[in-house]
Amino acid sequence: MTAPASVPEIRKGLAGVVVDTTAISKVNPETNSLLYRGYPVQQLAATKRFEEVAYLLWHGELPDAAQLAEFRAAERAGRALQPNVKAAIDLLPTTAHPMDVVRTAVSVIGASDPTTDDASREANLAKSMSLFAALPAIVAYDQRRRRGEDLVPPRDDLDYSANFLHMSFGEVPEQVVVDAFDVSMILYAEHSFNASTFTARVITSTLSDLYSAVTGAIGALKGPLHGGANEAVMRIFDEIGEAENVVPWLDAALAEKRKIMGFGHRVYKNGDSRVPTMKASLDTLIAYYDRPDLAELYDTLSGEFVERKGIHPNLDYPSGPAYHLMGYDTETFTPLFVASRVTGWTAHIIEQAASNALIRPLSHYDGVDERSV
Numbered sequence: 001m002t003a004p005a006s007v008p009e010i011r012k013g014l015a016g017v018v019v020d021t022t023a024i025s026k027v028n029p030e031t032n033s034l035l036y037r038g039y040p041v042q043q044l045a046a047t048k049r050f051e052e053v054a055y056l057l058w059h060g061e062l063p064d065a066a067q068l069a070e071f072r073a074a075e076r077a078g079r080a081l082q083p084n085v086k087a088a089i090d091l092l093p094t095t096a097h098p099m100d101v102v103r104t105a106v107s108v109i110g111a112s113d114p115t116t117d118d119a120s121r122e123a124n125l126a127k128s129m130s131l132f133a134a135l136p137a138i139v140a141y142d143q144r145r146r147r148g149e150d151l152v153p154p155r156d157d158l159d160y161s162a163n164f165l166h167m168s169f170g171e172v173p174e175q176v177v178v179d180a181f182d183v184s185m186i187l188y189a190e191h192s193f194n195a196s197t198f199t200a201r202v203i204t205s206t207l208s209d210l211y212s213a214v215t216g217a218i219g220a221l222k223g224p225l226h227g228g229a230n231e232a233v234m235r236i237f238d239e240i241g242e243a244e245n246v247v248p249w250l251d252a253a254l255a256e257k258r259k260i261m262g263f264g265h266r267v268y269k270n271g272d273s274r275v276p277t278m279k280a281s282l283d284t285l286i287a288y289y290d291r292p293d294l295a296e297l298y299d300t301l302s303g304e305f306v307e308r309k310g311i312h313p314n315l316d317y318p319s320g321p322a323y324h325l326m327g328y329d330t331e332t333f334t335p336l337f338v339a340s341r342v343t344g345w346t347a348h349i350i351e352q353a354a355s356n357a358l359i360r361p362l363s364h365y366d367g368v369d370e371r372s373v
C-alpha cells in the first residue's frame, strides 16, 4: 500500500497570493486607498481629466501641456469608427450582449493591424492609443444601432468624455453630466491584479499580442462577479422598484442565498476606496435629473445590506445608477467599463512584456488513481 500523497496548501481563487510586482497602482485595504502611479485616485478625479490619467498610467508621470496636447491630438485622430469594424458590428445580431460586440470589435481591429505581432513598447503604446480612441465609437454605435439610430460621427472640438456622450446620444449634455462621466472613467481605469487584468497578463506572458490580451480581458470583465456587476445592480434596482420594497425583497433574496450585486470585494473588506467619489458624482446627477426616488432606493438597499451582512458597496453600486441617469441602456454599462479599463489593461500588458515570465501555476490532482486500460 502506498501512503496517500499529502495535499499541498491550495489557495482557491488565488486569494491572498502575491504573484508579481507592479508599479502601476497600489490598492491598500488597510488605509482604504488607491494610488495610480503614486497619486490618490480621489485627487486625480477631482483635478484631472481622463486623458491625463490614461497618459499617467501608460507613461508613469502626468503629462505637461505639450505632452497632453500631443496625446489629445492622437486620441482625436483615432476616434472615427473604421468601416471594417462597423461592418463587423453590423453582422452581429442585436440579441448579442454588447460585451460580445465590443470583444469582437477589438478582435477585428487586431486582425486588421499589420503590426499586431510587434510587441515593442512603442508598438504596444500605439496599439493602446488606437483602442483607447476607438472604443467610444464602438460602444456608442452599438447602443445606437440597437435603438434603430444611425452612427454619430466624432467631434474634434470636444474632449474625450464630451465626445463619448455626443457619439452616444447625438448631443453634448450639461457639464455636470460630462464631469460625472469623466470621474467614472478615471475611477474605473485601473485596479492592480483584478481578474480581467490578470487575464491580460496571463495572455501576454505567452508572448501573445496586445489585442489578444485585451480581447481575453473583455471576456473576464463580462462576468457579474467582476465588471458585469454594474449592469446587474441596475437589474436589481428594476426588480425592487422603490425603496419601500427593499426589506421584503432583501429578506427573500437572502433566504434564497442570492449574491447581491454591487456589494463585496476580494481585496477591500471595509468598503471600496472609489465609492465615496462615485457616490458624490451620482448625487450631483440625482439632483440634476431630480430623481430623489433613486437616491432613496440606493440608500435604503445599501443601509439594509451593510447592517445585516457587514458587506459594503463596491464601485459598480454607484456607477450603475449613474450611467442609467445619463441615459445609457443597462446592457451598455459594462462596455463603458471596458472603454475606461483598456488603459489599465494595456499598462499591465506593457509592464508584463517588459519583465516577462510565463504564468503557469500548478494544480493538485485529485482524480482517479493510475489504472490500466
Ligand SMILES: CC(=O)SCCNC(=O)CCNC(=O)[C@H](O)C(C)(C)COP(=O)(O)OP(=O)(O)OC[C@H]1O[C@@H](n2cnc3c(N)ncnc32)[C@H](O)[C@@H]1OP(=O)(O)O
Pocket: 013, 224, 225, 226, 227, 229, 258, 259, 260, 261, 262, 263, 264, 265, 266, 267, 311, 314, 315, 316
Ligand atoms: C469592479 C469590480 O469587479 S468589484 C466586484 C463586483 N462584483 C460584485 O459586485 C458581485 C457581488 N459580490 C461578490 O460576489 C463577492 O463579494 C466578490 C466575488 C466580489 C468577492 O468575493 P470573495 O472575496 O471571493 O468573497 P466570497 O464570495 O467568498 O464572500 C465571502 C462571504 O461573503 C458573502 N458575500 C460576499 N459578497 C456578497 C454579496 N454581494 N452578496 C451576498 N453575500 C456576499 C459570500 O456569500 C460569502 O459568505 P459565506 O462565507 O457564508 O459563504
Ligand SMILES: O=C([O-])CC(=O)C(=O)O
Pocket: 188, 190, 191, 193, 194, 195, 226, 265, 266, 267, 314, 315
Ligand atoms: O479589484 C478587483 O478585484 C475588482 C475591481 O474592483 C476592479 O477591477 O476594479
